[in-house]
Amino acid sequence: MSTITAMVRTIRETLYVPVFKRAWPIWAGVLAFAITNILMAAFARGLGVFPQMSMWGASILNAIGIDVEAPFTPYPVTPVHLDLHSMINFGIILGVLGSALIAREFKLRTDNWRGYAQGFLGGALMGIGTVMTPPCNIGGFGTAVMALSLSGFLMAVGLVPGAYLGAKLLQWQSNRAIDKIDFKDAPVQVDTGKYRSSRRPLLGWFVFLLIFVAVVIYSVYDRSNFAVLLLFGALFGIIFQRSRLCFAAGFRDIFAARDTKLLRWILVAEMVGMIGFSILKFNGFIASDHFVFPTGINSIAGGFIFGIGMVIAGGCGSGILWRSAEGYVRHWFAIIGGMLAAGSWVLLYGAKVGEGWLYGPKVFLPDVFGWPGALVVGSLILIVFYIILVLVEVKKKNG
Amino acid sequence: MGKPVSCKLEDGSYCIDLRGWMCPYPKYMLEPIFQKLPAGGGKVTLLVDCPSASTDVPEAARKQGYTVKEVSQVNDGEWQVVIEY
Numbered sequence: 001m002s003t004i005t006a007m008v009r010t011i012r013e014t015l016y017v018p019v020f021k022r023a024w025p026i027w028a029g030v031l032a033f034a035i036t037n038i039l040m041a042a043f044a045r046g047l048g049v050f051p052q053m054s055m056w057g058a059s060i061l062n063a064i065g066i067d068v069e070a071p072f073t074p075y076p077v078t079p080v081h082l083d084l085h086s087m088i089n090f091g092i093i094l095g096v097l098g099s100a101l102i103a104r105e106f107k108l109r110t111d112n113w114r115g116y117a118q119g120f121l122g123g124a125l126m127g128i129g130t131v132m133t134p135p136c137n138i139g140g141f142g143t144a145v146m147a148l149s150l151s152g153f154l155m156a157v158g159l160v161p162g163a164y165l166g167a168k169l170l171q172w173q174s175n176r177a178i179d180k181i182d183f184k185d186a187p188v189q190v191d192t193g194k195y196r197s198s199r200r201p202l203l204g205w206f207v208f209l210l211i212f213v214a215v216v217i218y219s220v221y222d223r224s225n226f227a228v229l230l231l232f233g234a235l236f237g238i239i240f241q242r243s244r245l246c247f248a249a250g251f252r253d254i255f256a257a258r259d260t261k262l263l264r265w266i267l268v269a270e271m272v273g274m275i276g277f278s279i280l281k282f283n284g285f286i287a288s289d290h291f292v293f294p295t296g297i298n299s300i301a302g303g304f305i306f307g308i309g310m311v312i313a314g315g316c317g318s319g320i321l322w323r324s325a326e327g328y329v330r331h332w333f334a335i336i337g338g339m340l341a342a343g344s345w346v347l348l349y350g351a352k353v354g355e356g357w358l359y360g361p362k363v364f365l366p367d368v369f370g371w372p373g374a375l376v377v378g379s380l381i382l383i384v385f386y387i388i389l390v391l392v393e394v395k396k397k398n399g
Numbered sequence: 400m401g402k403p404v405s406c407k408l409e410d411g412s413y414c415i416d417l418r419g420w421m422c423p424y425p426k427y428m429l430e431p432i433f434q435k436l437p438a439g440g441g442k443v444t445l446l447v448d449c450p451s452a453s454t455d456v457p458e459a460a461r462k463q464g465y466t467v468k469e470v471s472q473v474n475d476g477e478w479q480v481v482i483e484y
Binding site for chain 2: 111177182244
């Protein structure tokens with residue numbers, strides 16, 4: 001009996017606690033992200049979450065009598081439970097909810113109307129950015145760079161100043177809020193709170209059980225690919241939640257706080273992902289134009305608008321999804337703003353994403369430089385970006 | 400985004416309730432908070448409810464040259480960070 005108790009304790013201390021209770025180091029998070037993205041691409045597709053949300057937005061508009069097509073051609077209006085791509089988003093939401101409950105990090109975080117309005121506006125800006133770029137930060141930058149699409153690199157050019165502007169607004173709000181408080185005449189308070197036990201971790205395991213039930217149902221009804229994408233989404237959710245991997249934060253703090261650690265790790269993930277995606281594409285396991293998007297001024301301008309939006313909303317496309325599952329009500333408004341803005345794109349612009357005057361051609365780097373050349377160019381851009389980030393950080397330390 | 404609430408625990412020991420302020424607000428608020436605290440040094444306890452703040456607030460405080468005395472979870476989704484200034 002004592003052997004079993006000792007084994008259970010060992011599993012608890014060396015697996016359960018580090019994975020589900022303690023925050024993961026960021027390097028573990030980015031590597032898990034890159035590897036999971038490669039595996040999901042090998043199975044079905046790379047990670048991106050906003051085109052699905054745009055489809056949800058168009059569905060809502062249709063339901064209230066506004067006739068509009070979904071902006072992304074591969075994502076036509078479909079009931080969400082029958083939409084393969086939406087499984088990733090639902091998986092992320094459920095994975096984060098379970099993981100946050102187990103770690104006791106879930107809390108219903110309400111805000112005032114200003115917070116909700118800011119969330120909605122940030123979401124709407126991201127919605128516009130996502131159809132212009134296209135698509136969102138993780139899909140349009142993260143996965144597109146891995147997929148050697150020139151658009152991904154150009155999106156970063158717009159994301160950096162956009163995120164900086166957004167951060168300046170948040171810093172101004174922070175200073176203004178603290179300016180109003182006073183410590184000298186503050187009321188006396190003896191206790192700041194006591195740690196109480198909670199049953200929420202059990203609830204977290206119940207959420208994981210729900211994911212399992214959904215997986216079984218989809219498999220029984222001959223939709224195993226739905227089940228697998230739901231599981232991949234949940235895995236991404238756990239990775240984001242446990243490692244606090246947030247692409248918006250990575251771009252936000254480059255110049256605003258001169259903190260580049262997170263983005264530098266994201267670039268490492270990009271390099272790993274680029275190798276993985278290249279192997280898949282080179283061998284013909286996935287289409288060579290998978291996650292290759294229209295490239296041009298639209299990539300930079302879309303990235304800029306998306307950059308502002310993701311910072312004032314408090315997360316990029318997947319960021320607002322996974323934070324909404326941690327109980328942030330502001331992010332629920334950001335999702336609504338993003339869905340509706342992107343969902344109404346065909347009405348606003350008159351054509352779908354990738355069509356018309358706004359969008360440049362799709363540029364797949366191996367088509368331009370050949371495979372060796374494309375990998376060298378892609379790596380060099382990442383390395384130069386990394387060095388610039390190190391320089392920004394070092395300059396700060398030297399004052 | 401409600402008004403942050405300041406309080407005093409005892410002389411030289413202050414607290415500020417930043418619950419409801421998502422990340423990165425608590426991190427960005429550190430510098431103005433230290434400017435506002437009464438001169439002469441002491442302790443400040445920050446009450447935050449953003450999971451990232453339990454790591455990035457202590458990190459930012461250390462970068463600004465302060466000593467972090469304690470980081471502890473006080474409730475579901477709530478943490479307190481005690482910093483010496």
